[in-house]
Amino acid sequence: MPPNPLRNPYWRFLVAGFRGQSAYPLATFAGLVANATFGLLKGGIMGAAVDSSGGELAGYSAATMAAFVWLGQGMLGSVNFWGGSALQDRIRTGDVAVDFLRPVSVQAAHVLTDVGKGLFALLPRGLPSVVIGVLVSHMALPGDPATLALGLVSLLLGIAVSHATVYLVSVAGLWLVETRGVAVLYMAVSGFFAGLYTPVYLYPDWLLAITLATPFPAMMQLPVDVLSGRVTGWAAGQHLTVQLGWLVAVLVAGHLATRAGRRRLEVQGG
Amino acid sequence: MSDVSGNVIETEGLTRVFTGRPERGSRLRRTRHVAVDHLDLTVVAGESVGYIGANGAGKSTTIKMLVGILVPTSGSVRTVGLHPLKERRALARRVGVVFGQRSQLWWDLPVRESFSILAAIHGLSAADERARTAELVEMLEMGAYLGTPVRQLSLGQRMRAEVAAALLHRPELLVLDEPTIGLDVLSKQRLREFLVAQRREHGTTLLLTTHDMGDVERLCERVLVVDHGRLAFDGMLAGLARTVGARRELVLDLATPGPDLTDVPGTEHVRSESDGLRQRLAFDPQRTTAARVLAAVAERAEVVDLSIVEPDIEDVVREIYRATR
Amino acid sequence: MADRLRAYRAVLASRARSQASYRTSFRLDLVGAVLVGVIELAEIWVLYSATDEIGGLTLAQVLLVFGVADLAFSLADLVAGHCDKLPVYVRAGTLDVFFLRPQPILAQLVTSDLSLRRIGRCLVGATALAVGLALNDVAWGLGAVGLLMLAVLSGFVIFTAQFVTAAGLQFFLVNGAEMTNAFVYGGRYAATQPATVWPRALLVVFGTIFPVAFAAYLPVSTLLGTRGVAGLPAWLGWCAPVAALWAVVVAAACWRWGLRHYRGAGG
Numbered sequence: 001m002p003p004n005p006l007r008n009p010y011w012r013f014l015v016a017g018f019r020g021q022s023a024y025p026l027a028t029f030a031g032l033v034a035n036a037t038f039g040l041l042k043g044g045i046m047g048a049a050v051d052s053s054g055g056e057l058a059g060y061s062a063a064t065m066a067a068f069v070w071l072g073q074g075m076l077g078s079v080n081f082w083g084g085s086a087l088q089d090r091i092r093t094g095d096v097a098v099d100f101l102r103p104v105s106v107q108a109a110h111v112l113t114d115v116g117k118g119l120f121a122l123l124p125r126g127l128p129s130v131v132i133g134v135l136v137s138h139m140a141l142p143g144d145p146a147t148l149a150l151g152l153v154s155l156l157l158g159i160a161v162s163h164a165t166v167y168l169v170s171v172a173g174l175w176l177v178e179t180r181g182v183a184v185l186y187m188a189v190s191g192f193f194a195g196l197y198t199p200v201y202l203y204p205d206w207l208l209a210i211t212l213a214t215p216f217p218a219m220m221q222l223p224v225d226v227l228s229g230r231v232t233g234w235a236a237g238q239h240l241t242v243q244l245g246w247l248v249a250v251l252v253a254g255h256l257a258t259r260a261g262r263r264r265l266e267v268q269g270g
Numbered sequence: 271m272s273d274v275s276g277n278v279i280e281t282e283g284l285t286r287v288f289t290g291r292p293e294r295g296s297r298l299r300r301t302r303h304v305a306v307d308h309l310d311l312t313v314v315a316g317e318s319v320g321y322i323g324a325n326g327a328g329k330s331t332t333i334k335m336l337v338g339i340l341v342p343t344s345g346s347v348r349t350v351g352l353h354p355l356k357e358r359r360a361l362a363r364r365v366g367v368v369f370g371q372r373s374q375l376w377w378d379l380p381v382r383e384s385f386s387i388l389a390a391i392h393g394l395s396a397a398d399e400r401a402r403t404a405e406l407v408e409m410l411e412m413g414a415y416l417g418t419p420v421r422q423l424s425l426g427q428r429m430r431a432e433v434a435a436a437l438l439h440r441p442e443l444l445v446l447d448e449p450t451i452g453l454d455v456l457s458k459q460r461l462r463e464f465l466v467a468q469r470r471e472h473g474t475t476l477l478l479t480t481h482d483m484g485d486v487e488r489l490c491e492r493v494l495v496v497d498h499g500r501l502a503f504d505g506m507l508a509g510l511a512r513t514v515g516a517r518r519e520l521v522l523d524l525a526t527p528g529p530d531l532t533d534v535p536g537t538e539h540v541r542s543e544s545d546g547l548r549q550r551l552a553f554d555p556q557r558t559t560a561a562r563v564l565a566a567v568a569e570r571a572e573v574v575d576l577s578i579v580e581p582d583i584e585d586v587v588r589e590i591y592r593a594t595r
Numbered sequence: 596m597a598d599r600l601r602a603y604r605a606v607l608a609s610r611a612r613s614q615a616s617y618r619t620s621f622r623l624d625l626v627g628a629v630l631v632g633v634i635e636l637a638e639i640w641v642l643y644s645a646t647d648e649i650g651g652l653t654l655a656q657v658l659l660v661f662g663v664a665d666l667a668f669s670l671a672d673l674v675a676g677h678c679d680k681l682p683v684y685v686r687a688g689t690l691d692v693f694f695l696r697p698q699p700i701l702a703q704l705v706t707s708d709l710s711l712r713r714i715g716r717c718l719v720g721a722t723a724l725a726v727g728l729a730l731n732d733v734a735w736g737l738g739a740v741g742l743l744m745l746a747v748l749s750g751f752v753i754f755t756a757q758f759v760t761a762a763g764l765q766f767f768l769v770n771g772a773e774m775t776n777a778f779v780y781g782g783r784y785a786a787t788q789p790a791t792v793w794p795r796a797l798l799v800v801f802g803t804i805f806p807v808a809f810a811a812y813l814p815v816s817t818l819l820g821t822r823g824v825a826g827l828p829a830w831l832g833w834c835a836p837v838a839a840l841w842a843v844v845v846a847a848a849c850w851r852w853g854l855r856h857y858r859g860a861g862g
Contacts (some may be wrong), residue, residue, distance in 0.1 A: 374695070
């Protein structure tokens with residue numbers, strides 16, 4: 001008899017994360033209001049920047065810049081740029097010991113739950129952001145189903161890279177006494193390198209080189225590029241390959257860190 | 271005295287209605303819940319009043335209206351002669367409140383520092399602050415942990431500090447909302463002794479809500495029982511005992527099985543278990559004492575172990591509710 | 596009065612001491628705050644370097660706007676930044692305890708905390724302001740100094756008022772407290788920008804209802820003599836105190852309204 005996929009624990013983690021978010025409609029709406037206000041402000045300044053450089057800035061037109069702003073705002077609820085996580089709290093309180101007793105991968109459980117949350121956020125926060133963007137600006141939209149499909153895969157990869165990276169930060173708490181510093185650093189730089197405020201292509205060459213050597217662009221800049229149709233075809237494929245590469249890298253690093261941390265937990269008794 | 275009439279608390283037709291949103295998904299109209307229903311209450315200076323009732327009977331709502339946190343839907347309320355809403359700040363200078371579940375103290379600061387901040391808040395002079403703190407620290411035996419941050423205190427220690435914090439400015443009225451909840455026997459005992467002494471020395475009026483019959487018996491002369499926002503009983507503690515028979519039960523484990531102890535003076539045999547190896551005797555603490563009962567039992571059988579079961583306040587309240595409906 | 600000040604001093608001094616006792620965490624937060632500020636400056640530098648000017652301001656000019664706005668906001672955040680965490684106070688029962696003390700509730704809320712780590716942000720703002728002043732050709736004189744001081748002071752009052760407004764509204768929005776971020780943190784973000792680039796709707800919101808345009812952009816425009824928003828007079832920057840007064844009125848009204856709701860009267 002084939003195993004029932006609905007009984008698979010990892011599928012359940014993903015669904016639990018997805019469903020857990022639907023309980024707070026007012027909070028979600030509040031987040032959307034704040035999100036939209038920031039989008040309007042960001043759209044204003046970025047649009048003015050494109051205008052003042054003659055309608056084209058670092059390869060962005062008014063339409064693709066608006067797409068950059070509103071797709072980015074829409075992704076904010078789905079990716080994690082503040083560096084905190086449920087796992088961090090569980091490590092601090094020692095509850096993580098319970099997680100290690102379960103016959104499932106701690107890494108998969110936490111990353112999948114967070115990805116589930118991130119996917120859910122696309123409905124009440126992501127889609128409305130795009131709708132608002134379309135209403136207030138002439139933002140570029142994917143022109144054909146193939147671009148859209150590639151864009152959605154890129155979006156999923158971006159969300160996964162983000163939460164797998166935060167997992168890596170959190171799990172460091174298994175052997176660092178003070179993880180606050182790592183989280184603070186993460187919060188400060190992740191948005192900047194991911195292209196949350198301005199497209200990373202505006203950065204001077206040396207800064208762009210540093211930026212592209214981190215996993216952060218794979219979380220937002222690259223999916224927004226693909227979704228907005230700024231890159232298509234072969235170039236879009238390259239974007240996805242880079243994202244996949246980073247996902248594998250941070251997952252492997254997270255796996256090794258979990259193993260090392262677990263051994264430490266066993267040796268020191270928590 | 272607080273005002274001309276000498277009433278520390280005076281309410282007339284005090285009513286509070288909560289309108290809540292219906293549950294999500296249901297299409298019902300807004301729900302209406304009458305938490306306090308035309309409550310007429312008078313507490314005279316120097317009295318010690320226990321305010322009891324089942325959960326949700328309206329105790330906390332009443333207290334919140336007495337101290338100005340909540341606005342009455344209708345009716346009037348005067349506390350120490352003041353209007354709690356319009357004269358909240360004047361009221362705060364003359365009333366002390368301890369909420370068993372929420373803290374007055376600064377979580378991450380040493381106890382001493384919390385007292386010092388509160389002294390400043392209530393405008394105590396430096397000399398007065400020193401004298402009053404020293405007095406409370408001595409009476410409540412807090413000297414050992416004055417320098418400890420509040421978050422590291424045991425519940426018993428914290429509760430004593432909370433009571434001291436509420437009394438620092440020598441209020442005329444002390445309101446205690448579940449002061450002994452979760453405390454161990456010794457901590458309860460200590461706190462009660464202190465409150466009795468405090469009343470004796472300063473004549474502080476006491477209003478306390480509690481789930482602990484021991485609190486009521488040791489601290490209160492007068493008892494108010496509230497049911498669905500209405501007063502179901504208002505009278506002396508002795509009267510309450512008469513109404514519901516606030517008896518205690520002495521549980522005795524005997525060395526050998528024996529006949530039922532039906533002839534012990536001042537008691538009533540409740541039942542026997544294991545062929546009379548364990549026997550339960552009920553007695554009225556107003557008429558005899560546990561020691562006297564025990565002595566009488568010892569003449570009849572050898573007692574190996576014993577315990578006293580206090581009446582559950584929920585039982586008392588239920589009795590009252592039954593009697594008044 | 597002296598008594599009241601003594602109480603505030605006692606609370607604030609003890610807050611400061613307790614924060615300093617967690618050395619590592621305090622330093623980390625301080626460094627983090629500076630880092631976030633520096634990165635925000637980097638954004639501005641990247642954006643304005645890619646073009647000559649945006650919304651009528653050059654990089655040097657916008658540095659001055661950013662400096663005034665960020666300094667004013669950081670000072671307000673230092674003093675009143677915890678006010679928009681009102682639901683936390685409500686849940687912990689701290690707010691009920693405030694009712695039991697003889698000081699105004701709002702005064703107790705404001706003085707209940709002082710986040711010294713936010714000093715880091717003040718440093719970033721002050722540095723940007725100093726650099727901005729050095730880079731721009733300011734016609735120094737009594738008027739210029741007065742206008743600058745007026746701007747920072749009014750900005751401080753406006754942002755403090757926004758925090759209090761947020762607290763007042765959060766009595767109603769317990770589960771949706773994030774909504775006030777739109778004008779508190781959105782307002783801060785807006786204040787660091789030239790108002791000329793805002794969409795019409797936001798010009799109304801941040802020019803009149805939550806008047807953060809008066810916190811930095813308008814006074815700096817008056818100071819530098821740049822052409823501001825079309826159709827508005829050049830002396831508008833001098834009206835910053837009027838905007839601040841208005842913000843205080845709005846904040847007081849929201850706070851009273853919220854408190855009435857909490858006590859269960861009306862609402």
